[in-house]
Amino acid sequence: MPGASPSAPASSPSTPLRVMPARRIGRHGLRLFIFYSCALLLTGLVSMLFADLLWRTGWSASCTVLLVLFVILFLFAAIGCMHGLYGYVLRMFGDDRRITQLKAYRDQSIAGISTAIIFPIYNEDVVRVCEGLRATYESLERTGQLERFDFFILSDSTDPDKWVEEERCWYDLTRGLDALGRIHYRRRLNNESRKSGNVRDFLNTWGRRYRYFMVCDADSVMRGETLVDLVKLMEVHPTVGLIQTVPALVNAESLFGRIQQFANRLYAPLFIAGLNYWALDFGNYWGHNAIIRTEPFMQFCDLPQLPGRKPFGGQILSHDFVEAALMLRENWEVWFAYDLEGSYEETPQALIENAQRERRWCQGNLQHGLVLFAKGLRGVSRLHLILGICGYLAGPLWLAFLITFNWIRWFHNHTGLSDITVQSYVLKGLSGTAHALLIFIICMVVIMLPKALALIDLSYDWDRRLAFGGLARTATSVVCETIFSTLHAPLLMLWHTRFVVMNLLGVSVGWGTQQRAADGTAWGYAIRRHWGHTLIGLVWGVFMWFLSPSLFWWFTPVLAGMVLSVPLSVLTSRRSLGARARKLGLFLTPEEIAPPPELVALRANMKVHELTEDNSLRRPHAGLADAVLDPYVNAIHVSLLREKELNPVYAEQLAVMGVGSPRVRALGEKLLALGPDKLTPAERLLIMADGRTMVWLYHEAWLRTGESLAPWWRASIREYSRLDVS
Amino acid sequence: MNDIGALADSSGHLAGRRLEEWNAAYEKVENYFHALRVRNKALLGQLVLRVLERAARRAPAEPQRSATQLAAEEMDRIVIDWFAEVLQEPPANADQMLSTRGRLALLLADMPGRWQEQFLRPGPWPKEFISAMRESYLRAGPDFQLSKMTPRPLDLGPITTLTYLGRLPYLKMVLAWTLFALLLVAIFIITH
Numbered sequence: 001m002p003g004a005s006p007s008a009p010a011s012s013p014s015t016p017l018r019v020m021p022a023r024r025i026g027r028h029g030l031r032l033f034i035f036y037s038c039a040l041l042l043t044g045l046v047s048m049l050f051a052d053l054l055w056r057t058g059w060s061a062s063c064t065v066l067l068v069l070f071v072i073l074f075l076f077a078a079i080g081c082m083h084g085l086y087g088y089v090l091r092m093f094g095d096d097r098r099i100t101q102l103k104a105y106r107d108q109s110i111a112g113i114s115t116a117i118i119f120p121i122y123n124e125d126v127v128r129v130c131e132g133l134r135a136t137y138e139s140l141e142r143t144g145q146l147e148r149f150d151f152f153i154l155s156d157s158t159d160p161d162k163w164v165e166e167e168r169c170w171y172d173l174t175r176g177l178d179a180l181g182r183i184h185y186r187r188r189l190n191n192e193s194r195k196s197g198n199v200r201d202f203l204n205t206w207g208r209r210y211r212y213f214m215v216c217d218a219d220s221v222m223r224g225e226t227l228v229d230l231v232k233l234m235e236v237h238p239t240v241g242l243i244q245t246v247p248a249l250v251n252a253e254s255l256f257g258r259i260q261q262f263a264n265r266l267y268a269p270l271f272i273a274g275l276n277y278w279a280l281d282f283g284n285y286w287g288h289n290a291i292i293r294t295e296p297f298m299q300f301c302d303l304p305q306l307p308g309r310k311p312f313g314g315q316i317l318s319h320d321f322v323e324a325a326l327m328l329r330e331n332w333e334v335w336f337a338y339d340l341e342g343s344y345e346e347t348p349q350a351l352i353e354n355a356q357r358e359r360r361w362c363q364g365n366l367q368h369g370l371v372l373f374a375k376g377l378r379g380v381s382r383l384h385l386i387l388g389i390c391g392y393l394a395g396p397l398w399l400a401f402l403i404t405f406n407w408i409r410w411f412h413n414h415t416g417l418s419d420i421t422v423q424s425y426v427l428k429g430l431s432g433t434a435h436a437l438l439i440f441i442i443c444m445v446v447i448m449l450p451k452a453l454a455l456i457d458l459s460y461d462w463d464r465r466l467a468f469g470g471l472a473r474t475a476t477s478v479v480c481e482t483i484f485s486t487l488h489a490p491l492l493m494l495w496h497t498r499f500v501v502m503n504l505l506g507v508s509v510g511w512g513t514q515q516r517a518a519d520g521t522a523w524g525y526a527i528r529r530h531w532g533h534t535l536i537g538l539v540w541g542v543f544m545w546f547l548s549p550s551l552f553w554w555f556t557p558v559l560a561g562m563v564l565s566v567p568l569s570v571l572t573s574r575r576s577l578g579a580r581a582r583k584l585g586l587f588l589t590p591e592e593i594a595p596p597p598e599l600v601a602l603r604a605n606m607k608v609h610e611l612t613e614d615n616s617l618r619r620p621h622a623g624l625a626d627a628v629l630d631p632y633v634n635a636i637h638v639s640l641l642r643e644k645e646l647n648p649v650y651a652e653q654l655a656v657m658g659v660g661s662p663r664v665r666a667l668g669e670k671l672l673a674l675g676p677d678k679l680t681p682a683e684r685l686l687i688m689a690d691g692r693t694m695v696w697l698y699h700e701a702w703l704r705t706g707e708s709l710a711p712w713w714r715a716s717i718r719e720y721s722r723l724d725v726s
Numbered sequence: 727m728n729d730i731g732a733l734a735d736s737s738g739h740l741a742g743r744r745l746e747e748w749n750a751a752y753e754k755v756e757n758y759f760h761a762l763r764v765r766n767k768a769l770l771g772q773l774v775l776r777v778l779e780r781a782a783r784r785a786p787a788e789p790q791r792s793a794t795q796l797a798a799e800e801m802d803r804i805v806i807d808w809f810a811e812v813l814q815e816p817p818a819n820a821d822q823m824l825s826t827r828g829r830l831a832l833l834l835a836d837m838p839g840r841w842q843e844q845f846l847r848p849g850p851w852p853k854e855f856i857s858a859m860r861e862s863y864l865r866a867g868p869d870f871q872l873s874k875m876t877p878r879p880l881d882l883g884p885i886t887t888l889t890y891l892g893r894l895p896y897l898k899m900v901l902a903w904t905l906f907a908l909l910l911v912a913i914f915i916i917t918h
Contacts, residue, residue, distance in 0.1 A: 061915040150868065170866075171833075184867040200875050208871040302875040307886060326878075373883035631762050635829035639864045647870055695822045702758055703798040706750070720760040721753070 028282060028380060035086060035278040039078040046078075046442050047071045052426045053435050058417065062408045069401040076394050077446045079387070083274030084450025090273045091457055097280055099233060099243060099335040108232040115149050115231050115291070116210040117222075120198040121166070122156040122191065124218040127609050129153065130169040132221045135602040137177055139224035149227065150210070151183040156191035156198045160684050161623030163187060167636050168626070185640070189653045189689060195287070196303055196319035205647060207294050217288035220247065221598050223342025230291040233337065241297065241332030242324060244283060244290040245343035246272050250591045250599055254349040254520055255581055256572035259481050261347055262587035266468065266478070267454045272338040281333035282380035287320035289343045293332070297323070300330045306370050311363055311503050318364025321388055322371055325381035344591070344599065350521045350573035351488070352529050355495045362392045362499040395496025402558070409547055451478055467590035477587045487568055490561035494533055520573030523566070530565040537562025621676040625716040627688060634698045641691035659690040668693045672700055675710035742786050743793045751778060751797035758801055762829075763838035764845060773846055777801045808846050812859050834862035 050070050054063040095101075117136070121129055133151060140146050153170055157163050170185040177183065188201055199215065207213070212234055214227065230243055246268060249261040276283070285292075301323045303316045316322050324334045348354040365388040371377070372385050411417075424430050430438070455478055458464050459471055468474045541559045544552040561568070571577060581587055591599055619625065626633045644650045658664060667683050676684055687693055706714045740748050755774045764770045780803075781796035788796065802825075809815070809828030832838075835858035837845055844855050 061912075152867070171864075181865065181868075186867055204873055204875055205870055206868060207875075208873050209868060298873065298875050300878060302877040304877040304880045307882070326880075370882060370885045371880070373885055375881040375883055629761060631829045632833040635826050635833060636864065638826050639830055640866050643866055647872070649872070695826055699802065699822055699825070702754075703795075703802060705792055705794045705798075706754075717754070717757050720757040 028278070028280060031278045031280070032380070032383075035082060035274075036079070038085075039075060039082045042078045042081070042446070043071060043075045046074055046439065046446075049426060049435075049439055049442070050074075052424055053432070053439060056422050056424055056432055056435065057412075060408070060411075062404060062411065066401065066404045066408065069397055069404060073394065073397055073401060074443070074446070076390055077443065080271075081446045081449050083271045084267070084453050085274070086277045087270030087272065087274035087450075088453040088457055090277060091270065092460075095273060095276070098276065098339060099237070099240070099281075099337050100229075100339055103236045105229070105232045105236045108235050110145065110148055110228065110231045110235060113148055113212070113231060113235065114210045115227075116152055116202075116206065116213040117149055117216060117227070118152045118154055118199065118202055118213055119216045119218065119220070120154045120156065120195050120202075121218045122195070122198075123159050123162050124157075126162060126165045126169045127613075128606065129218045130173045131602050131605045131609070132216075132219060133183065134173060134177065134605065135598040136216070136220075136222045136224070136227075137179065137183065138601060139222070139598045140227055141224070143224040143228050145224070145228050146182070148231070151179075152202060152206075153183070153185045154198050154202050155185070155187040156194065157187065158191065158681075158685070159623075160627075160681070160688055161621065163685075163688065164623035164627045164633060164637065167640060168633060171636050187640075189644075189650060189657065193303070193315045194317070196316070196323075200302060203294065203298050204649070207298050210294050212291050213294055213297075214291045215288050217345055219346035220289055221250070221344040221602060222289065223596060223598055226340050226342035227291075229340060230337065234291055234293060237333070237335075239331075239333050240281070240335060241293045241327040241330075242283075242285055242290055242334045243337045244285055244324075244334070245340050246336060246338045247289040247343045247345040248341075248589075248591060249347045250344045250589075251346050251603065252349065253575040253578050254573050255577040256351055256354070257347050257349040258578045258581060258587040259484050259572070260354075261589055262477055263481055263485070264347070265589040265591075266458065266474065267450060269338070270450055270454050270457060272336060276336050276338055279336065279380065279384075281335055282328055282378060283324070283334040283336045284384045285320040285324035285327075285334060287318075289345060296327060296330060296332050300332075301326045306367070308370075309506070311506055312367050312370055316364075316371070317367055318361065318388070321365075321368060321381075321385055325371070325374075325377050325385070328378045328381050329376050342596065342598075349575075351491065351569040352521055352526070352573075355492075358392075358492070358495060359499050362496060363503050365389050365392050366500065366503050392496050392500055395493040396500050398493050399497050406543070406547070409551060413547060448482070451482065454478075464590070467593060469585050469588035469593060473585040473588060476585075480586060484572070486557050487561035487564065490537075490558045491530075491533055491565055491568075494536065494562070519575050521570050523570055526566045526569045530569055533562045533565040537565070619712075619716065619719075621684075621712075624676050624684060624688065625713075625719075627694065628697045628701055629713075629716055629720070631698070634694060637688070638691045638694050641689065641694070645691070654689065657686060657689060659686070660692065664690045664693050665696070668697050668700075672697065672704070672709055672713065675712035677712070740782060742789065747793040748778065748782075751781060751793040754794050755797050755801050758798075762832070762845070764842065765838065766842055769842060769845070776846075777804060780804070804846060811849065812851065812856065814860070830864055831859045831862045834864065835859045 047067070047070060051067050054067060057063075119129060119133060130153075133153065137146075137151060140149055153166065155163070155166050157166060166187065167185065170183070174180045174183045186202070186205075188198060191197065193200065203213075212231060214222070214230065216222065226245065230245070233243055234240055248268075249257075249264040252258045252261040303319055303322060303326075305315060306313050308314075327334055348357055368385040368389055372382055372389075424435055427435060427438070455471075455475060458468060458474060465471050465474070537559045541552065541555075541563065544555050544559070582592065595603070627637045628634060645654065654660070664686060667679065667687050671679055671684075671687060679687075687697070701709065701713055701717070709717075739745070752774060755777045756770065759770055759773055764773065777797055777800050780800040781793060784796050784800070785791075785793065805828070806825055809824055809831075813824070813828060813831060815824050815827075832845070835841060835855065841855050841858075844851050
């Protein structure tokens with residue numbers, strides 16, 4: 001395969017037939033059995049203790065409900081704990097079952113291998129996308145292997161201003177890097193099937209030119225060596241269809257972002273090592289920062305539409321898990337390359353932004369319930385899907401557990417039943433209170449153990465300790481992060497419950513635009529988003545106090561998160577507090593202390609943009625104004641449209657849209673005479689998709705006298721007099 | 727400039743138009759060259775006056791047209807003619823597409839940065855400038871290699887049956903009533 005022409009079919013789909021599935025399943029079977037048996041064993045033992053406690057106070061139907069909920073919730077926690085525990089052991093004693101350890105790959109030649117690095121975007125911060133791409137490009141250039149890679153910005157943007165800004169930024173980027181012909185830009189005419197449709201469109205147009213493609217998110221940055229390593233790994237493992245890296249969260253500035261970033265950097269290595277223990281070559285795909293073998297992906301991973309109506313029917317929203325499952329179904333391997341450094345992404349900077357993302361993911365993961373029983377999927381794929389679904393079901397189940405517990409207490413008080421417990425069946429001589437405390441402590445240990453193990457793991461590694469700013473600071477950060485996540489958890493519980501219920505009812509959860517203050521979430525916006533949480537916390541707190549003051553104190557961590565949700569949301573979104581925490585040495589990560597060159601370049605370039613660009617004076621529809629009036633932006637825009645017409649698929653879509661018809665010219669007349677406000681967004685997009693009309697508009701706008709143009713045009717033309725003349 | 731001055735008459739008009747009209751025309755032409763990033767003030771002034779002079783010469787013969795209209799047309803004509811000459815496109819094809827190509831060539835050849843003094847100047851031009859203009863082209867992607875991904879059938883198992891059931895009439899209503907009944911049973915069991 002090495003040396004194959006990039007334009008030839010990249011790899012033979014028959015290759016995986018060489019794999020011996022039975023042996024793979026055997027190894028997996030043993031590892032899966034051991035791993036999940038540990039989780040089940042722990043769950044079984046603690047559930048017995050819990051059942052015994054319930055029995056001591058007198059059994060009822062409510063107790064059965066409570067026990068079932070406890071078993072499910074504890075199992076989730078135990079699985080998480082096992083990931084941490086297994087990860088710790090593997091990191092301590094070494095794990096040779098890693099994709100990077102199976103075969104020597106460093107000396108593998110990648111001459112003649114062509115790889116596309118794609119950035120699917122949708123109304124994103126274009127400057128950030130381009131600067132991330134620049135950092136990746138320059139890093140790759142330093143490896144001397146740049147000519148093996150092509151970059152694609154694949155836009156699905158529906159905002160006309162973003163569209164024009166993307167074209168400008170793409171041009172500036174390619175000129176700045178002298179990368180015309182190396183960095184490409186394409187905007188789809190419709191965003192059918194969202195990101196998966198965007199990727200499919202790329203593959204249908206150019207996929208066969210590339211043996212591999214690497215998917216990046218809008219905020220991804222990749223180190224050049226890592227990209228080259230991934231291609232080499234794919235080359236030495238011809239049966240591997242996909243390798244997923246584990247992106248480190250970087251560039252957070254707010255307190256919330258920095259806490260998330262710290263937790264990711266410290267705990268994730270353990271969890272992923274644990275995940276790799278049972279997943280091995282039946283890994284998963286997280287949608288970005290992963291390399292994919294083009295040919296099998298094109299052959300097997302096009303997603304079908306799901307039957308039924310939205311939100312469950314229709315297109316598959318969280319496509320990544322399903323694509324990995326389809327790849328595995330056809331005997332291709334999917335691995336986590338969790339020990340490859342140099343893969344980065346960013347994280348939401350505020351609690352509400354994070355919840356917005358959770359809402360999308362929740363819908364996508366719940367939809368996986370429809371795929372769960374699909375014939376032919378591997379059992380491990382079903383497990384990945386179940387774990388994804390459970391991540392969102394845990395919230396409503398926890399809420400149901402708390403409500404049931406409250407109900408039982410209230411029922412006891414209301415009916416005057418005695419609180420005196422009978423003797424424990426399991427732990428003789430233990431008082432009821434001590435019994436309850438023991439279970440509580442076990443639960444806390446199970447939840448906190450991975451954090452403690454991550455800290456112990458760090459303490460053995462001198463370099464990593466330094467990279468995190470020292471053991472004492474890291475330990476303090478872990479304590480602070482635990483306090484924060486304790487307060488955050490009840491909010492996630494309420495949010496997840498809402499998302500799950502709304503999705504099950506088929507109701508879309510509207511959100512509106514995030515309103516930000518100069519330094520994070522605005523107070524008014526936070527109050528609008530969190531008043532329900534605060535109210536629930538207050539009412540619940542009063543109820544608990546009247547129910548049992550002693551019980552109230554046990555519930556304070558849960559209630560505090562709800563009652564304090566507004567200040568928690570606002571304050572943790574503050575960049576100033578993030579900076580202050582950093583000054584105190586809290587939540588430091590290796591990339592903050594010793595940023596890699598890619599991130600240094602990214603931050604420096606973003607700072608330059610921040611200091612030199614003043615968008616406060618930008619008029620509405622500034623993108624449209626530029627696309628029509630600016631001689632160069634218009635020329636770029638029209639050239640790209642003409643190129644689009646050469647693709648028969650796009651040409652057909654343009655014809656369907658009515659491009660070139662008299663209607664578009666009439667809309668153009670209306671645009672000139674009345675201004676963009678009098679057109680709908682769809683009409684503005686239609687005009688902008690018509691190359692001939694855009695050329696005509698350019699000439700008309702400059703040739704017509706002021707009186708025949710809408711005032712908006714006159715003002716836009718006058719803005720050119722402000723351009724710097726030196 | 728002197729030529730324009732010669733077109734002024736004793737009533738303070740220029741080529742039969744009021745000076746305010748020429749001022750508006752001046753502003754329009756100047757904005758256009760600003761938009762083309764002609765940053766050198768001397769060059770900018772020279773180019774604007776060149777356009778206005780041509781417009782002023784046409785003005786007496788076309789009294790029904792405003793000075794701005796004439797100036798805008800002349801500005802466009804000067805630029806298109808120059809593109810045709812530099813890019814060696816026959817003037818017959820000097821249409822709006824030539825304008826697009828010319829503007830793109832200006833951008834790719836970096837006229838605003840490197841070749842400002844060559845803009846709208848009659849030939850001969852430096853070889854480097856000529857080749858930069860003529861050889862420049864913009865492509866947003868490599869050659870297409872079209873194919874068509876098609877989803878393979880995915881048997882969803884029992885889910886298919888469930889979604890089929892979902893299409894049955896009144897199913898939601900029956901489900902809601904069943905849930906209500908189950909809720910009543912659950913409440914009874916829990917409270918007794």
